[in-house]
Amino acid sequence: MSNNRDLLPRESLLWIFAAQFVALLPQLAQLPLWIAFAWAFAVYWRLEVFRGRRDLPGRPLKFLVILLTVAGLALSYQRWFALEPMVALLALSFTLKNLELVSRRDAFVSLLLAYFVAATLFVREQSIPYALYGLISVLVITAALAAQLGSFSARPRRALGLSVRLLAQATPLMLLLFVVMPRLGPLWNVPQDTSAGRTGVSDSMAPGDFTRLSKSAEPALRIAFDGPIPPPEQRYWRGLVYSEFDGRTWRQGFGVDPRNGGQVYWKSGERPLPQVGPRYRYRVIQEASRSPWLFALARPASDSAGVGETLDDRLVKRTPLYSRFAYDVRSWPRDPQAVPIPLSSAERRRNLQLPADGNERTRAWVERLRRKGLGAEAISSQLLARYHREFTYTLSPPALGRDSVDAFLFDSQKGFCEHFAGSYVFTMRAAGVPARVVAGYQGGEWVSGEKYLLVREYDAHAWAEIWLDGRGWQRVDPTAAVSPERVRNGLESAAGEEFMRDSLLPVHRIDALVKLRLQWDMINYRWYQTVVSFDSEKQRDTLQRLLGDISPLRMALFFAAPVAVVLLAMLLWTRLGSRGRRRPAVERLYGVFCRRMARAGIARRAGEAPRDYAERISAAKPHLAEFAERVTQTFERAAYGGEASALKELRYLLRWRLLLLPRVPINKNKLAGQ
CATH class of the missing domain: 1.20.890 (cAMP-dependent Protein Kinase, Chain A)
Structure with missing residues (x-):
């Protein structure tokens, strides 16, 4: 049973709820909506308890709440051992703590949980806005901790001021630890919910997918080069290869997707590399995509940890990208090998696969060309020439029917990159030429201020590759045949008025x-x-x-010297500041009272509020109760109310003879005459 003096006052409760709200606010967009309502209801219940309108819940009600919470988590998440349910469980733990928030100990536990909830913000995102919000969260939570010291400390200006001072004093140590402390990997790995919304290129492609990406100006890649930079027409950042077609949607298929049997070389040197040095060296910073696909120029190799190379010239990561990720790449876009490795029978079958029926007009058109004796390159040239003569590049293509390739080639003749790439690969496969769709990004904007290439989501692109005996896989971009400015100058130049037409603010204009x-x-x-x-x-x-040279002695000196300097500076600042500043008269008089009470055997505790101190004096020394109450009331009127008469009264009360005779009534006439 908590002592009444330890019960939380109204100001402490409000500070706790403010800290909880600040810590929870950025998580509300990711957590189920019912968790926000649960927190609001718990706060409402606790405030009703403070007003005396309700009682704290008993064990049966608490048990029911726990059951409802577990059921809610089970219905909201498909699996429990993942980041999202863990964060939800942490948020619910200090939400339910409000139902038993009674003493200061409960307040400290709740606020420590708030620190952890605020820290989970950086698991998903480490950008500057998130860092600033995290700093605000720590500031408010620390102020809430300071407010638990007493009613005087709960005043917003004083609590926030103390929080700012504490954080300012901790900043030098934080910076030192940031530089010195060893960078250790996580002790455990909690996967994230891969069913959540994704961004970027997907592991399948259907008509309209890349059109959707063209409406986003969010960054996708940032690429810094160590040496030469490829020209715009060579900036094809490949990430996925689609080999399976069901008549409408292209997918990676079995044997291509590493998750379904695709071979990956995880160790450097496992895959033979050309003898000649790489043409490009660069570092890619890729935004979170919730998928393992990485993007690089053709023929890539990477020594970065956790990055592997596939047989179809791509890079993948062992785990999906839940946060921004940087990796180093070397690329040989023009492989100097004279004779490529022959295409295996399994790969040939995979890259010739077509549905048994459908798109009959396209098949018939290809058959007519083959009867004329045209080979693979001639058929490709015929199709690309037709794209150039008859087709239109647009961000608003019409919807296609069941036979999407026929509808595009013979009816609408309007499309985006996925329409051209998909129809081209289908046509070449129908002609007996192994072909595949490659998806990724094309182009990028050069940022001269920091010397890197910025690739945005609207740079998402799809192109094709065909196999030519004796030459290997050759890139063919059908979009370049109908809209060469898309490759040279980017989407904005090719799309014209259609580019970002639906955006609320035309930033690009x-x-x-x-x-x-x-x-x-x-x-x-x-x-x-x-x-x-x-x-x-x-x-x-x-x-x-x-x-x-790094040695233990130098590291110790490097760590200890700044700490000693900071501590010495704080000590000098405290001493000189205390000498240079004269406390207000009301505080000096109250200090006299505290010293006299200490000599009487009741010393004031550090941070103890005047009202709490007076109650403790009354309980320990009943004969001093009236005197302590008078001094405390007068001090509060003088310190908080600014009453000049209260200061005179306090000075009169603290005369030594009144301490010996605390029950002597005060002579108001004499007081007024002083």
């Missing part, structure tokens, strides 16, 4: 906003390079620049 957007992206790029990607390798390089 206002030069000032375009420059501002690029400046913001450069700031984000520098933030990631400096802070987020500060791994063990960068830490070692930084320490070597600062210390030269």
